[in-house]
Amino acid sequence: MHLFTLVNPGLELLAQQEIKELVKAKATINGSALEFSVKNKKDVVLLAQQAQSFRRLLILLGRFDSPDSLAVEELAIPWTDYFPPQFSFKVEVQNVSGQENRFELAKMTAGKLFSTLEKQGLKPTLEVKKPQYIVVVYFTGSEYLLGLDCCGKDFDGRDYRVFPHQATFKGDLAYYFLRSSGYTPGEKLLIGFVRDGGLAIEAALYANKISLRSQNLILSTFPNFASLSPALLSQEEFKQSISAFDINPTNLIAAKKNAKLAKVSKFIDFHKLTLDELDVRFSPEQFDRIIFHLTKKDEDKINEMYYQANYVLKKGGFLFIIARSGLELAAPEGYVLKLQQDIKRGESSYRLWLMGKKN
Numbered sequence: 001m002h003l004f005t006l007v008n009p010g011l012e013l014l015a016q017q018e019i020k021e022l023v024k025a026k027a028t029i030n031g032s033a034l035e036f037s038v039k040n041k042k043d044v045v046l047l048a049q050q051a052q053s054f055r056r057l058l059i060l061l062g063r064f065d066s067p068d069s070l071a072v073e074e075l076a077i078p079w080t081d082y083f084p085p086q087f088s089f090k091v092e093v094q095n096v097s098g099q100e101n102r103f104e105l106a107k108m109t110a111g112k113l114f115s116t117l118e119k120q121g122l123k124p125t126l127e128v129k130k131p132q133y134i135v136v137v138y139f140t141g142s143e144y145l146l147g148l149d150c151c152g153k154d155f156d157g158r159d160y161r162v163f164p165h166q167a168t169f170k171g172d173l174a175y176y177f178l179r180s181s182g183y184t185p186g187e188k189l190l191i192g193f194v195r196d197g198g199l200a201i202e203a204a205l206y207a208n209k210i211s212l213r214s215q216n217l218i219l220s221t222f223p224n225f226a227s228l229s230p231a232l233l234s235q236e237e238f239k240q241s242i243s244a245f246d247i248n249p250t251n252l253i254a255a256k257k258n259a260k261l262a263k264v265s266k267f268i269d270f271h272k273l274t275l276d277e278l279d280v281r282f283s284p285e286q287f288d289r290i291i292f293h294l295t296k297k298d299e300d301k302i303n304e305m306y307y308q309a310n311y312v313l314k315k316g317g318f319l320f321i322i323a324r325s326g327l328e329l330a331a332p333e334g335y336v337l338k339l340q341q342d343i344k345r346g347e348s349s350y351r352l353w354l355m356g357k358k359n
Contacts, residue, residue: 001044004035004145006056006094006138008156010343011176015053022046031095031140035060041228048150048219049211052175052202055156058136058147065143067105072112072146079120081224082148088127089113095139109137109146133218152218158198159213160262163254165196167295171212173345174198178206178291180341180352181320186241187288190312192278193298194246194270197255199291203242204264212262243287245271245278275301278308285314294323306332315359325349334358 005027007015012029019027019036023043027036038044048057059082062075091110093102110126113135117124134149158171168174178199183189185207191200205212219225246252252270259265273281290309294302309319310332318338321329325344331337332355339354 001039001041002035002037002060003044003047004030004033004058004060004138004147005047005051005054006033006058006136007053008032008055008172008345010345011053011172014176014179015051017179018051018053019047022050030145031142033138033140033145035145041225044150045217045219045225045228048217049213050209052206052212053172055154055172056136056147057150058145059150061135061146061148063143063145067108067144070109070112070144070146072109073116073119075116075146078224079117079122082222083117083120083122083124083133084221084223085121086123086125087133088125088131089133089135090126090128090131091135091137093137093139095141096137105137109135132221150217150219151213155213158262160201160258161196161198162261163196163257165251165254168195168198168293169345169348171198171202175202175206176343177293177320177322177350177352178202180339181289181291181354182318183207183289183291188286189242190278190282190287190290191242191244192246192273192275192290192292193248193251193294194244194255195251195293197244197258197268197270199293200242200244200255200268200270201259201262201264204259204267205262207241208264208267210262210264242267243269243271243282245273245281247272247274275304275308279311282312284311285317286312287317288314289318289320291320292322294321294327296324299323299327302329310334310357313357315357317357319353319355319357321353321355323351323353325351327351329353331355 016027019025025036027034064070091106093106096102136147138145156170156172325342335355338356341352343350
């Protein structure tokens with residue numbers, strides 16, 4: 001079965017790595033789309049439930065060089081494997097400039113798809129507001145991919161993030177930062193400042209292979225997937241390997257509520273602490289890795305951050321810092337700078353540093 005996933009710009013390599021880790025498939029990057037094949041339906045369910053870097057996951061129906069060559073009726077697709085006898089659908093066009101161009105392409109595709117499905121004995125209806133199924137036309141920059149969405153919506157925003165903090169980021173970007181830090185499941189990880197809990201929650205989801213989307217997947221209504229159990233295989237749990245702190249009680253309440261919604265509360269220890277209390281609350285060299293997310297108002301605490309990190313971080317451990325783009329930081333004495341990188345998402349820009357503590 002051939003699939004493709006859509007990701008936000010900058011996350012292509014991470015998504016490629018995640019596909020290999022989850023289903024042992026080699027993905028080809030095509031713009032901000034990644035194409036790959038899986039051997040069985042369980043792999044599709046696993047990706048739909050668990051992938052953290054994706055924006056969309058789709059079954060590839062066909063590819064076309066131009067809108068004029070969109071020959072839906074010629075596709076060798078087992079339509080009845082994916083669509084029930086009666087259903088509603090809509091067509092979304094992505095990465096095509098101009099609203100009028102997107103509308104015309106969606107209208108043309110929907111018409112051809114409607115006719116093709118009727119010839120298969122199916123009874124589709126077009127529904128723009130609340131369709132059962134979404135078919136996506138995605139322009140990679142060189143060709144058009146036609147896909148059937150497996151989840152029914154963008155899932156980079158995360159359903160668990162009901163209590164967001166204005167200074168944090170969507171789930172896929174939090175996951176990107178986590179993986180950029182080099183975090184490995186089983187490590188003792190400290191995260192500050194917690195804000196809405198996104199970084200800690202993504203770490204707990206990743207380390208414990210917790211399903212992000214086990215409920216109401218569109219995929220479960222595909223006739224060919226109806227008999228497939230949505231349950232994932234059992235996995236090892238790294239309980240309470242993640243600690244996170246913040247001094248703001250409102251942030252801690254929000255983070256704990258979000259963690260509960262994500263079903264990862266038991267994997268995260270939340271602490272009400274100021275930065276200068278870390279050496280009182282934690283033991284010397286307790287953590288393998290520390291992640292700090294700094295806003296502009298935290299920048300006057302950088303020297304204290306270095307001091308506290310040096311106390312609670314193991315020799316050979318790593319300090320990872322997320323801050324605004326443009327901030328200049330140098331590795332403190334006893335550390336080696338491993339990575340410095342800028343990433344932009346929408347109107348926001350971030351700078352990342354990974355520093356290794358010398359043995």
